[in-house]
Amino acid sequence: EVQLVESGGGLVQPGGSLRLSCAASGFTFSNYEMNWVRQAPGKGLQWVSHISRSGSTIYYADSVKGRFTISRDNAKNSLHLQMNSLRAEDTAIYYCARGSLPDDASDIWGQGSMVTVSS
Amino acid sequence: SYELTQPPSVSVSPGQTARISCSGDALPKKYAYWYQQKSGQAPVLVIYEDNKRPSGIPERFSGSSSGTMATLIISGAQVEDEADYYCYSTDSSGNQRVFGGGTKLTVL
Numbered sequence: 001e002v003q004l005v006e007s008g009g010g011l012v013q014p015g016g017s018l019r020l021s022c023a024a025s026g027f028t029f030s031n032y033e034m035n036w037v038r039q040a041p042g043k044g045l046q047w048v049s050h051i052s053r054s055g056s057t058i059y060y061a062d063s064v065k066g067r068f069t070i071s072r073d074n075a076k077n078s079l080h081l082q083m084n085s086l087r088a089e090d091t092a093i094y095y096c097a098r099g100s101l102p103d104d105a106s107d108i109w110g111q112g113s114m115v116t117v118s119s
Numbered sequence: 120s121y122e123l124t125q126p127p128s129v130s131v132s133p134g135q136t137a138r139i140s141c142s143g144d145a146l147p148k149k150y151a152y153w154y155q156q157k158s159g160q161a162p163v164l165v166i167y168e169d170n171k172r173p174s175g176i177p178e179r180f181s182g183s184s185s186g187t188m189a190t191l192i193i194s195g196a197q198v199e200d201e202a203d204y205y206c207y208s209t210d211s212s213g214n215q216r217v218f219g220g221g222t223k224l225t226v227l
Contacts, residue, residue, distance in 0.1 A: 037162075037218075045154070045162065045205050045218040059216075062120075101167055103209045104216055105152040109161040 002026040002108050004096045009113035016086050020113055022079040022096030030074040033099040035106050036081050038092035038115075048094070049081065050104045059104075064090075086117045121145065121210035123219035130225040137193040139222045141206030144187055151189030152207040153182060155200075156221075162205065166191060196226045 008020040020036075036048040049070040050059045058070055069082040079096055094113050097106030123143040131137045141151055153166040164173050166182035169189060179194045189208075193200055206219040 044203075044221040045156075045207075047207075047216040047218065050216070059214075061216075095161060101152065103150055103152070103207075103213065105150075105164075105167060105207055107164050107167070107173065109163070111161050 002098075004098065004108060004110035006094065006096050006110045006113035009094065009115045011116045011118065012086055013119050014087060014117055016117070017082070017084045018086065018115060020081040020083065020094055020096075020115070022110060024077045024079065024096075024098075027098075029072075029077040033104065034070075034072060034079045035097045035099045035104060036070060036079075037095045037097055037106065037109075038090075039095070039112075040089070040092040043092075046092075047104075050099060051079070083115070086115075088117050091115060091117050121215040121217050123206050123208060123217055125204075125206060125219040125222045127220070128223045128225065130227075131196050133198055133226055134195050137196045137200070137224055137226070139191040139193075139204050139206075139224065141189045141191070141208075141219050142187055143189075143208055143217075143219075145211040146184060146187050146189055146208060148211055149208045149213075151182065151184055153189075153191045154205045154207065154218075155202045156205065157202045165204075193224075196224070198226050200224060201226045 005023045051070045067085045096110040098108040150168045154162040156162045169184040170182040181192045
């Protein structure tokens, strides 16, 4: 069964850091590009970041550029999102998603990890 | 910045056809994708590349695209289809990846 499981979310103060992880199983992780997408409470979906199969090509939404870093470990079938200088507006559920389609669209999503930025 | 525009809500009776629109300037050149999100759950892909249906998605879900508008069509909507639906695409350069604001479908 294809599965993505996020971890690492929690409560953090403004200006703090958090590292999200996503464990992939049921497919050959190194063959797929990956995305992070977030959803603020009661709001819509927002694409956050994309990484190519090898990790050599990376894109970020303007709202997180310079603060977030996406990475992957193909040997461990894992995807990561290092989030620094967190702001209240970064509060959201963060989804890991497999980007197997054109235009970096995602076909399989994890269940999400909640990140709350508050003092 | 690039935007995709969806109606906030659509309401139909069970068995009727629901149509959810998504408008964007780059849609004549770019594919539209559609996601279903039920309350408290992760999004699920229901249509990709304008009109293709992933395995496991009921045949009542279909998609079309013409000009600057893409449409998700649910023929014979069921109560279990009540959810938020989001379109996704990119701008003409492929640099901006965006979701529409979402449409809440009510079936009752």
